[in-house]
Amino acid sequence: xxxxxxxxxxxxxxxxxxxxxxxxxxxxxxxxxxxxxxxxxxxxxxxxxxxxxxxxxxxxxxxxxxxxxxxxxxxxxxxxxxxxxxxxxxxxxxxxxxxxxxxxxxxxxxxxxxxxxxxxxxxxxxxxxxxxxxxxxxxxxxxxxxxxxxxxxxxxxxxxxxxxxxxxxxxxxxxxxxxxxxxxxxxxxxxxxxxxxxxxxxxxxxxxxxxxxxxxxxxxxxxxxxxxxxxxxxxxxxxxxxxxxxxxxxxxxxxxxxxxxxxxxxxxxxxxxxxxxxxxxxxxxxxxxxxxxxxxxxxxxxxxxxxxxxxxxxxxxxxxxxxxxxxxxxxxxxxxxxxxxxxxxxxxxxxxxxxxxxxxxxxxxxxxxxxxxxxxxxxxxxxxxxxxxxxxxxxxxxxx
Numbered sequence: 001x002x003x004x005x006x007x008x009x010x011x012x013x014x015x016x017x018x019x020x021x022x023x024x025x026x027x028x029x030x031x032x033x034x035x036x037x038x039x040x041x042x043x044x045x046x047x048x049x050x051x052x053x054x055x056x057x058x059x060x061x062x063x064x065x066x067x068x069x070x071x072x073x074x075x076x077x078x079x080x081x082x083x084x085x086x087x088x089x090x091x092x093x094x095x096x097x098x099x100x101x102x103x104x105x106x107x108x109x110x111x112x113x114x115x116x117x118x119x120x121x122x123x124x125x126x127x128x129x130x131x132x133x134x135x136x137x138x139x140x141x142x143x144x145x146x147x148x149x150x151x152x153x154x155x156x157x158x159x160x161x162x163x164x165x166x167x168x169x170x171x172x173x174x175x176x177x178x179x180x181x182x183x184x185x186x187x188x189x190x191x192x193x194x195x196x197x198x199x200x201x202x203x204x205x206x207x208x209x210x211x212x213x214x215x216x217x218x219x220x221x222x223x224x225x226x227x228x229x230x231x232x233x234x235x236x237x238x239x240x241x242x243x244x245x246x247x248x249x250x251x252x253x254x255x256x257x258x259x260x261x262x263x264x265x266x267x268x269x270x271x272x273x274x275x276x277x278x279x280x281x282x283x284x285x286x287x288x289x290x291x292x293x294x295x296x297x298x299x300x301x302x303x304x305x306x307x308x309x310x311x312x313x314x315x316x317x318x319x320x321x322x323x324x325x326x327x328x329x330x331x332x333x334x335x336x337x338x339x340x341x342x343x344x345x346x347x348x349x350x351x352x353x354x355x356x357x358x359x360x361x362x363x364x365x366x367x368x369x370x371x372x373x374x375x376x377x378x379x380x381x382x383x384x385x386x387x388x389x390x391x392x393x394x395x396x397x398x399x400x
Contacts, residue, residue, distance in 0.1 A: 130332070131171030132207065137199040137218070144217040144247045148286035153297065156290035161392070165285045166385040168208035176200035176329035180266040183256035187223050193266075194221040194251055194273050201277045204328045208384065214284050221249045221273060240272050242279035244288060249276045259349045265342050267335075271375075274325045278318030287317070287390075311364035312399055313389040316374040319347065319366075320387035323378020330379070340379075347372035367400050 150156040178196045181189045198218055206216035219242075222230070226237035231245035238258040241250045251273065256263040282288040291314045298307040326335065326343070335343075351368025353359050365371070377386050389399075 130173055130175040132174055132203050135203050135207065137202050138206075140195070140198065140218045140220040142220065142246075142248075144219075145215050147244060147247065147283045147289060148214070149289040150286060150293070153294065156293050159286045159290045160294075160390040161388070163285050163287060163388075164212040165209065165214065165281075166388050168212060168384045170204050170208055170324055170328055170382045170384065172328040172382045173331045174200070174204050174328045176203070176332045178270075178333065180270075180333075182264050182266055183269050184263050187225075187253050190251075190253065190269065191221065191223040194223065194249075194269060197221075197270055197273050198249070198277065200329055201274065201325055204325050205277075205281060209281070209284055212285070217247060217280070217284060219248045219277070219280055221251055223251050223253050225253055240276050242276040242283070244283055247280065247283060249273060249280070251276075259346065262342065262346055262349070265339075265346070267339055267343050268346055270333075271322055271326065271343055271346060274322035275318045277325075278321030279314075281321055282314065282317065287314075291390075305362075308362065308364050309399055312366040312370075315365045316370065316399070317387050317389040319371050319374040320378040320389065323375035323380075324382065324384070324387065325378075326375075327379035328382065343375070344372050347375050362400060370398060370400055373398065 148159075150159055176197075178200065179189075179193060181193045183190070185193070198221060202216065202218045206218075209216040222228075224230075224235055228235045228250075230241075230243055230250055231248075232241065232243040232250075235241065235250055235252070237252050238254050239252050240255060242248075243250060251269070255269065255272065259268070262268045279288065282291070291310055295307045295310045298304075298310065330340075348354055348368035348371075350365070351371050352363035352365050353361050353367045356363070361367075366374075374387075374389065
């Protein structure tokens, strides 16, 4: 994918309103979060945070480009059976023949509410050992280090397409102990639940971030009421954000009102926070500022379609990262077939087409079936590169 600037060419203007390249003074860095249900994705100038977008940056200081290191933690285990009696072989074949296939439920399902099953040991319900179980989850960091920002458009393009982070593989299965509550829970209960989830997110993602040369930061999830202020400005009701100014997550207490059909489903707030944490991963790996700079450049050049496509690539990657996380903790939290089907319905409901009521609408977050497809990609793989939505060669229909 090429955006019209030669690799290494200095950016002529800071995307956040300052005269220098990405390492200049503070300004706004748009970081798209979830657009409100029923509203189209706005196309605005980038001198201020767009509606439904959180991302005012208090510091765009340059961070060095991370270098590749050994990323794969895959351990290949070969088990050989010698001189096994024919009758045992036949039994194994029969067992495999009748075993449950991988979860590939249809999307036309009726949501059901289920409480997750938590575990306390180091053995997952499937009989295997939990990975990363000795990881010490850090407290939330209210003053994280500055997010990486590229110096040139060429560097930004490389960070999006060939990031060192993509070489990694998250541990799976991972233990996640949460006191799940429905989206309509009281503010204190909801806050406790969502901040437990960030602990699980760190257990899944932190080692891979650090191993790729980045700094893993645990955010706080701030549950807010309508009209609340943040480092990214005033927050709208019924929404959720990752704010790049303070690198924290904001979740509206009335979020469920945007999709009331899921008001009893604990997986909705979990998947939403996992998506916003996905934007945090993009911030920590330099992708967030890289995309913002290119998105603004294309818009200023009059390429609105190209700008919106970049925005969708950003959102699809966050959806996929959410899927990777849910796949890693699914056994621990008790993701049944029914819960997985509800999750697929939620992704359809978050689509630009569903939110606007226009099946042909092309916005900055993506249509429901594509948001669903990118999440499913993540649930089926622990390889981070699966979520490289900025790669060349992705079919155009997968990016709508």
